[in-house]
Amino acid sequence: MTIKSLSVLLLLMIAATTSTFAQETDSVGTGNHAQDSSSYRGVKGPLLTIAFGKYPKYRKGVYRTNGGDLGLLSFAQVTNNGEHVRNIPRFTYFFNFGTNINKDFGRHFGIFTGLNIKNIGLITKPYDSVKLKQRVYTLGVPLGFKFGDLHRGTFFFFAGAECDLAFNYKEKVFIDGKKESKFNEWFSDRTPLLMPSVFAGMRFAPSFGLKVQYYPQNFFNKDFKTKDKSGNSVYPNQGLDAKLVFVTLSYSFNSHVYKVAHKKTNYVRFKNGNAKMEIEY
Incomplete structure (x- = not known):
């Protein structure tokens, strides 16, 4: 028995x-x-x-989970006219949050979408005495799938693609360690308006996980045009190319539905x- x-x-x-x-x-x-x-x-x-x-064998209907990134560590591969540009890993934990809409098709497979606000960017040193900090705030819409223990959320994998809308650009210039200038622009032409990416990660109890996200598109808009001090048109991003990837400790898919699961x-x-x-x- x-x-x-x-x-x-x-x-x-x-x-x-x-x-x-x-x-x-x-x-x-x-x-x-x-x-x-x-x-x-x-x-x-x-x-x-x-x-x-x-x-019930699995969670029926559509349900919402909260989430975000506790700490976002980003790396960049940057070149200027084919020459490597020295850069520094960038860490941020401010204003990285979102929400997901989930639909499960069983105890072990489901899909999700949602809205996420992220702070992404890079730090470069084109010269020994010059350091640039450039970042954008984006509003992203992911579309992905997940598999594992979706009923109680003890451990599962997730992956997918996301399209971000860049809505605020900020730049700081440091000379010999001193901040010389800074500015920000809403819906700036200095970066692409839309930034696609792919991601993969895992979620484990209680509510935390790891995620890697890669942006294959150039962070800079090479067609951006401005005026120099003499009033001539210049293209400061013409030769720049930067690809971003970041690793984050996330709390995506955080919800009470896993805590009360049987x-x-x-x-x-x-x-x-x-x-x-x-x-x-």
Whole structure:
């Protein structure tokens, strides 16, 4: 006999004993009191009811999860007219958050989309005395799939593609370690408006995970045109090419739905008057 069978048998024995004890207790008494008690039981029905059943095999319908990136460490491969440009890994944890809309097709496979705000960029040193910090805030729409333990969220993989809309550009210039200038532009032409990317990662309890995201498109818009001090048209990004990749400690797919998920597949429910109890097995 399996452990599950023994557990169910034990529950039935407890239920039967409880029901018998309750009936014997209510039967004590004589005369009108016993008759009134019998009539009361006839109106209210059985003292104890037992129901067996199974939980749904997977989460039905569409559900939402919150998420974001606790720390985003980005790297860049930068060249200027084919020559390597020295750059520094960039770390940020500010304003990286979003939400996902999920649809599961079983306990182990599902798809998702959503909205994410990210702070992405790079730090370069074109000369020993000059350091540039350039970043954009983006609004991204991912489309991906996930597989693993989607019911309780203990561990699963996810992957997909995302398209980001760059809505704010910021640049800082440092000379010999001192900040010389900074500015930001809304919907700047210095970078592409749309930035596609691909990503892959894993999620493990409690609510954290790792993600790698790669942007194959050039971070800079080579067609960007501005004026120099003499009023002549110049193309400062003409020879620049930068590809970004970042690694992040994420808390994507953070939701209470995983915390309240049932650990077992079967249940037995007891009801005695207003008292209720449910046991998973």
